[in-house]
Structures are given as C-alpha cells and as structure tokens.
Amino acid sequence: MRVRFERSGGFAGITLGGEFDSMNLPPEQTAELNRLIEESRFFELPAVMRTTQTGADRFQFTVSVDTGAQKHSIEFDEKSAPENLRPLLKWLTDAQRKTLAAQKQRPAG
Amino acid sequence: MSHRSPICCIVPEDILCRLAALSEHRDRALRTLILTERLRGRRVVLERMAAHATSTGQKRRTVYDAQHKTTLPGKLVRSEGATPSADVAVNEAYDFCGATYDFYMKAYSRNSIDDKGMRLDSSVHYDQDYDNAFWDGQQMVYGDGDGTIFDRFTKCLDVVGHELTHGVTAATANLDYQGQSGALNESVSDVFGSMVKQMSNNQTADQADWLIGEGLFLPSVNGVALRSMKAPGTAYDDPQLGKDPQPADMAHYVNTTSDQGGVHTNSGIPNHAFYLIAAELGGFSWERAGRIWYEALTKRLTSSSDFQAAADATFGAAGDLYGAGSTEQKAVQNGWGGVGIKVNQSAASTTKKKVVA
Numbered sequence: 005m006r007v008r009f010e011r012s013g014g015f016a017g018i019t020l021g022g023e024f025d026s027m028n029l030p031p032e033q034t035a036e037l038n039r040l041i042e043e044s045r046f047f048e049l050p051a052v053m054r055t056t057q058t059g060a061d062r063f064q065f066t067v068s069v070d071t072g073a074q075k076h077s078i079e080f081d082e083k084s085a086p087e088n089l090r091p092l093l094k095w096l097t098d099a100q101r102k103t104l105a106a107q108k109q110r111p112a113g
Numbered sequence: 114m115s116h117r118s119p120i121c122c123i124v125p126e127d128i129l130c131r132l133a134a135l136s137e138h139r140d141r142a143l144r145t146l147i148l149t150e151r152l153r154g155r156r157v158v159l160e161r162m163a164a165h166a167t168s169t170g171q172k173r174r175t176v177y178d179a180q181h182k183t184t185l186p187g188k189l190v191r192s193e194g195a196t197p198s199a200d201v202a203v204n205e206a207y208d209f210c211g212a213t214y215d216f217y218m219k220a221y222s223r224n225s226i227d228d229k230g231m232r233l234d235s236s237v238h239y240d241q242d243y244d245n246a247f248w249d250g251q252q253m254v255y256g257d258g259d260g261t262i263f264d265r266f267t268k269c270l271d272v273v274g275h276e277l278t279h280g281v282t283a284a285t286a287n288l289d290y291q292g293q294s295g296a297l298n299e300s301v302s303d304v305f306g307s308m309v310k311q312m313s314n315n316q317t318a319d320q321a322d323w324l325i326g327e328g329l330f331l332p333s334v335n336g337v338a339l340r341s342m343k344a345p346g347t348a349y350d351d352p353q354l355g356k357d358p359q360p361a362d363m364a365h366y367v368n369t370t371s372d373q374g375g376v377h378t379n380s381g382i383p384n385h386a387f388y389l390i391a392a393e394l395g396g397f398s399w400e401r402a403g404r405i406w407y408e409a410l411t412k413r414l415t416s417s418s419d420f421q422a423a424a425d426a427t428f429g430a431a432g433d434l435y436g437a438g439s440t441e442q443k444a445v446q447n448g449w450g451g452v453g454i455k456v457n458q459s460a461a462s463t464t465k466k467k468v469v470a
Contacts, residue, residue, distance in 0.1 A: 010371070014245040015272065016263070016326070016339050017299075017377020018354055058250035060279040060290055060298065064372060083249075090183075098242070104353040105261060 007037065008068040009096040015061045022100050033099075040092040041069055046076060049089065053080035065093065172214045172225070173232040176206045179239040179254070186236045186252060202267045206235040206255060209273035216274070216309040217281070220399045221407050226280035233277065237267055246272055248279035262334055262353065269326050274309030275302040286414035293419035295376035300383035304406055307342060308399045318391040318398045324348065342388040345381030361385045363420070363453035382452050383423060390427075390448035394441060401441055405431045421457065424449040429461035 010021035026034040046069055065085070068077040085093060172193065178200070179187035190203050197204050210233045217223040225231045234252035243256025246266035253276040255266040266272055279302050282288055288298035303325050311321045324338035325348075336349020336357070345359035359381030360366055366382065369375045387406065391398035405427050413426035428445050435441040446456045 012371035013373065013377065015247065015266065015275070015377075016245070016329075017358075017372055018339075019371055058283055058290075059248055060302070061245065061247035061276070062249075063245065094241075101259060101261065107352065 005034070005038070005072070006068075006070045007041075007096070008066075009100060010066045011063050011097060011100075013062060013064045020097065020100050020104075022103055024096070024099065037095065040095050044086075044089040044092045046078070046089075046092070047074055049076075049078050049086070051076075051078055053078065053084040053086075055081060055084045059083065067092075067096070171230060172211060172218075173230065174207055174210050174214075175232060175234050176203050176210075177234065177236040178203065179236045181238055181241050181257075183240050185239075185249065185254065186234055187238075200237075202237040202255065202257070202265055205265075205267035206237050206253070206273065209267065209270045210235055210253070210277065212270060212313050213274045213277045213309050216305075216312050216399070220308070220312065220403060223281070223407075226277065227284045231280075235273075237265075246276055248276050248283075250283070253277060253280075258329075258331070260331075262331060264329055264331055266329065269310075269329055270313055271303075271306040271310040271324075272326055272329065273306075275306035275325070278302040278305040281305070282410065285411045286418065287416045288414065288418060289416045290373055290376065292374040292376075293379065294417055295373050296379035297383055297414070297418060297420065297423050299376045299380035300387070301406070301410055303340060303342060303380060303384050304387045305403070308403050311397070312399055317396055318402075319395065321398065323388055340381065340384065342381075342384040343392075345385050359384075361452065382454075383420060386424070386448045386452045386454070388448075389451045390444045393444040393447060401435075402444070405434060405441065405445060408434060420454055422460075424454045424456050425458075425461040428456040428458065432461065 005026040007024045008021075009024070010019060012019045012021075024037065026037070029037070046067075063082040064079070065082070066077065066079040069075070174191075174193050175186075175189060176191040176198075177186040177188060178190045179185065190200070191198050191207050197207075214225060214233060217225070225233065235255065236252060237255045237257075239254045239256050242259045244259045244263040244266075246253070246255045248254075253273070255276075257265045279298070282298055282301050286301075288294045288301070290298055307321065307323060307325060311318075314321075322338075323343035324341055326339035327337060329339060330336050330349065334349065334354065335351040336354070338348045340357070340359060341348045345361040346357050348357040348359070350356045358367065358378050360379065361381055362385070363382060367375045367378045369378070372378065387402060390405075391402035394401045408430035409423065409426040413430060414423060418426065424445075428442060428449075431439065431442040431445045449456055
C-alpha cells in the first residue's frame with residue numbers, strides 16, 4: 005500500500021508532503037494506517053471537497069491511497085475535511101514531521 | 114438546499130460539503146452530529162450578532178480558549194478591560210489585537226475591521242500541535258505550534274496584525290483568495306502586519322527588519338523568520354523545511370496549484386514592491402507608503418485585482434493623495450518597476466472606485 009500526502013498553505017506557506025509505503029513501515033504502523041484509512045471511509049470520499057466560505061491562511065490537502073486493489077485521490081481544504089478523516093490527517097502530518105526530523109539528524113551527504 | 118434560513122447561510126458551507134459527501138443510506142449518527150453542530154452554529158452566530166449589534170465605536174476584544182479542540186470559538190477567557198490572564202497566549206492575543214486596533218485607528222482613523230467598531234474575537238489553543246494561525250471569516254484563530262518547528266502563533270505581533278488585516282481586506286477590497294489576487298490578499302496582510310510592528314517599535318523604514326514571523330521558529334530551525342519583505346527568499350534555509358521559496362520579482366513568479374496557486378509564495382513580489390517604496394520615501398512607513406496602500410485597498414482594489422491592477426491602483430492613489438508627479442507617486446512607480454511591473458498610467462486614473470456607503 006502506498007499513501008501520498010501533501011499539506012500546503014497555512015500562515016507559513018510551507019508545504020509538508022511525502023509518501024508512505026507499507027513495504028518500508030513497521031507492521032504495527034501499517035496496521036494503524038490501514039485502520040485510519042478504513043475508519044475515514046477514504047474510498048467513499050468525493051475527489052474534491054472545498055468550502056466557499058471566506059477565510060485565509062488555512063491548510064490545503066491532497067491525499068492519495070493505492071492499495072493495489074483500490075486507488076483513490078482526494079483534495080480538500082481544512083475546513084471541509086470530514087470529522088472521520090481528521091485522525092488520518094493527524095497521523096500523516098505527525099509521521100511526516102518525524103520523517104523530516106529524522107532526515108535532519110542524519111549526517112549530510 | 115433551497116430552504117436555508119438566513120442564519121444557516123452564514124454557517125454551514127463546510128457542513129453542506131460533508132452532507133454532500135454522504136451517501137443516501139448510511140451514517141445516520143454522523144448526520145445527527147452534523148445537525149447538532151448546525152444548531153450549535155446557529156446559537157454561536159446569534160450570540161455574535163448580538164455582540165456586534167451593540168457596537169459602540171470603542172475597542173472591544175474577546176479572547177476564547179479552544180482548549181485544544183477545533184470547535185470555535187471555545188470558552189470565553191478574557192474580555193475588554195478584564196485583568197490579564199495567567200495564560201501567556203491569551204494575553205498576547207489580547208494585547209496584540211489591541212496594538213493592531215490602535216494602529217488602524219491612529220494611522221488611518223479606521224475603527225476596527227469593518228470601520229464600525231466590530232468586536233475583535235480571537236481563539237487560542239486551537240487543536241493539538243497546530244502549527245498555524247488563520248482568519249476563519251469571522252475571527253482570528255491561533256495554534257500552539259508543534260513544539261519542534263513552530264512556537265505558539267500568538268507570539269508575534271505581526272502575525273496577529275496579519276490575521277486581523279485579513280478581516281480588513283474582507284471588509285474592503287475582498288480580494289479573491291487564489292492566484293494573484295490571493296497573493297495580493299496575503300501581501301496586504303504582511304504589509305500592514307509589518308507596519309503594526311513598526312509602529313509599536315517606533316521604527317522608521319530603514320530601522321525596521323521587514324521580517325514576518327520573526328521568533329516563530331524554534332531554535333532547531335535554521336531561519337530568522339517566515340518571510341522577508343526586504344529580501345524575499347532569504348528568511349530560512351533549513352534541512353527540514355527547505356529554502357524560503359518566495360520570489361522578489363515577476364521574473365521568478367511561481368506557477369503552482371498548491372496553496373491556492375501559491376498565495377503565500379508570490380506575495381513576495383508585492384511585499385518587496387512595498388518595501389522598495391517605503392525605503393525610498395523613508396520615515397515611518399505607515400505615513401506615506403502605508404497611506405497609499407490603505408487608500409488603494411479601501412477605495413480602488415476589487416476582488417479580482419491582480420499585481421498589475423495593484424500597481425496601477427497604488428499609483429493612482431499616490432496621485433490623488435500627493436499629486437501627479439509627486440515624490441510619492443514616483444516612488445510607487447519605481448517600487449513596482451523594481452519587481453518587474455510597469456505602472457500603466459492611463460489605467461491608474463480609471464481604477465478609482467465609487468466610495469462605498
């Protein structure tokens with residue numbers, strides 16, 4: 005299973021993004037990711053979710069999941085994210101931050 | 114959804130999206146939750162409308178604690194005139210909101226976001242590890258940061274000035290939040306946010322740092338701030354975050370679909386134009402360069418204005434305020450020229466909007 009994730013926008017305007025491949029994840033993390041994808045009803049979500057409400061500096065997201073059997077991509081703004089998708093977003097955001105932090109620890113070269 | 118009440122029209126765009134995402138025959142529990150939320154939204158809006166209706170033309174601030182949840186506004190923790198809280202984020206939101214209100218009143222005689230004394234609502238401690246601040250269309254919202262990259266977002270006066278200015282823009286030019294008009298919207302918030310800080314520090318254009326969000330990065334990050342108006346693209350360069358992607362001129366304009374078409378990236382171009390103008394004029398930036406921007410924002414720019422329209426509008430505003438061929442008007446022309454935009458003088462004379470009642 006592959007999961008691609010991108011968060012753009014926000015006050016800082018710094019894009020956070022990456023790809024998670026179950027081949028490279030510990031089994032317990034793959035199980036957790038699978039559970040969150042299922043609980044979000046990811047494959048039933050519309051491809052695009054946008055609000056027309058006013059506001060500024062909110063995050064924009066794209067998430068793609070490819071399980072081999074099923075493939076789906078969604079793009080949406082933070083405000084239109086359904087409640088049951090939020091735990092998956094939090095997991096992806098935290099995991100991406102950890103990946104970046106680990107990259108920083110690693111010596112350059 | 115043809116029978117929405119007027120109040121519901123204000124509240125539920127996100128809810129409508131969620132409803133649209135539901136298939137016909139499932140998730141009744143979620144549907145109930147949504148309806149409950151709609152009712153709660155109605156109550157919140159009614160409370161807010163009541164507060165706005167009692168506008169007195171005085172500074173009125175309220176700060177709420179979202180208690181690490183995403184329901185707004187949260188619990189009321191400080192209102193106008195109340196003693197300081199033990200919570201530093203609450204006091205920063207309150208004080209910096211006050212400094213921003215004072216800036217608009219002192220510099221441009223503007224009475225709050227709507228110029229009618231609108232109450233300034235802020236919520237702090239939004240969500241968990243939330244590395245952002247935003248304007249939700251009605252109020253300001255601040256996260257505590259993630260503890261590794263970002264500190265709390267109430268920490269910087271210019272960030273608060275930036276968010277409140279989104280409200281001013283929404284009440285005036287209402288620049289569309291995408292592409293060039295969106296980048297202009299972002300830039301207007303940076304420009305006025307920076308000037309709020311400059312006034313608070315009593316700094317002239319040559320004394321100011323022209324940084325946005327200085328101090329927001331935690332020490333592990335290699336960067337001084339999120340953006341630099343003086344030298345866009347140089348605010349940070351970090352192994353985790355990459356390099357500040359802001360361009361300083363049109364030759365480096367970034368075409369992207371991320372972030373509503375790069376609204377936080379291409380804002381570097383009008384940001385730098387403003388810096389060049391303020392630096393050329395010297396003195397306090399809010400007195401002349403800021404006055405020209407304010408005039409353009411409130412009287413000339415429209416929701417679809419692009420960078421060229423902003424150049425023409427500020428040139429026209431400078432002519433109105435200081436005269437055709439004045440030092441100020443020449444500085445505006447030079448500043449936009451410095452970022453690769455040539456003022457169209459004939460367009461400048463026709464961009465003036467009728468004064469909105």
